[in-house]
Amino acid sequence: MKYYISEKALESMERECRRSPNTETGGILVGYRADQDASDDSKVIITHASGPGPESSASATHFVKDTPYLQSVLELLFQYHQVNYLGVWHKHPGDMSWPSSGDVSSAMQEIEGGTVGLQELVTPIATMNSGRVEIHPHVIRDGSALPVSWESVPHDQLPDGRSVANQWHETEAGLNRLKEEMAEFEAQDIEVEVRRGDDGTYRFHASLDDNPTRKLVLLCHADYPITPPDAALYDCPSGDYEPVDSEPLSGWDLTWRLADVCVARV
Ligand SMILES: [Zn+2]
Incomplete structure (x- = not known):
């Protein structure tokens, strides 16, 4: 073996x-x-x-x-x-x-x-x-x-x-999770755009209230939400990314939502 x-x-x-x-x-x-x-x-x-x-x-x-x-x-x-x-x-x-x-x-x-x-x-x-x-x-x-x-x-x-x-969002369980994520963004009044990377991963670009030129980008791996998302602040004018850490990310489990990461950051 x-x-x-x-x-x-x-x-x-x-x-x-x-x-x-x-x-x-x-x-x-x-x-x-x-x-x-x-x-x-x-x-x-x-x-x-x-x-x-x-x-x-x-x-x-x-x-x-x-x-x-x-x-x-x-x-x-x-x-x-x-x-x-x-x-x-x-x-x-x-x-x-x-x-x-x-x-x-x-x-x-x-x-x-x-x-x-x-x-x-x-x-x-x-x-x-x-x-x-x-x-x-x-x-x-x-x-x-x-x-x-x-x-x-x-x-x-x-x-x-x-x-x-295989990507989470291509399964029934993943699609249900995606619906819950979008509902939670809406409940928190967070504007978000979902983009698909060349490798099939979904990235969520969330607007931040305090700064219209910056976005919080959350990259979800193929097994999301088993693995926490990678989070980075994207500065639109310069194109720079700055990694972000927060409580939902360091203590991640299935009960957290992407919107929680945005709320923790704001
Ligand atoms: Zn033991």
Whole structure:
């Protein structure tokens, strides 16, 4: 078995760990398998890692996932990219870089329960040392945790990864989300223009009340709103872009809307 992980999924885990330096956190891992005839050549490709969800709770040694939220992440990613649940990642305190016996038994319960249809769960553990995040890949199968190695690959170069390029706004779930976004812009009285990039990505050019010569440009990636938009202030006279950060972007989850990013900025 060979394991691959998108650099984007690694970045998501690192970002989530830095956001919760003093508590445990984690989320689900999603991706696909590319099985060949010889089982040694089977590939497991991790495309996405989520956070714990807005209703999760955490302490220094423990965290409880927001299961309904994670279910909606799974449903959205399946519709967009035909990817499925592969396992869970979580952060451990100190330098405990391997799954605990409790982690092994809960993973085995999930496997033996049969609902996930998997023989093993990918179960990486994150640790943090003076602000630096390390991710230690493991899988749990047959009642034990095994360290594995994985290759990290740019998101657009994943093996057999064509479906990750599919655009959110070309699916039914994505179109519903687009409608909600436009309704929220209207409710906030924000004028917005939607443009399609050459790569199929949608960019939202929102007018700002305080300065008619500047626009807030929100670029939505293929898997929006799983990944937050990239935001930049566009200065019309000079053509310059200036990156923007804000609370909705750093703590992004599916409950935020593009209009929230505009409101936070104004
Ligand atoms: Zn653990």
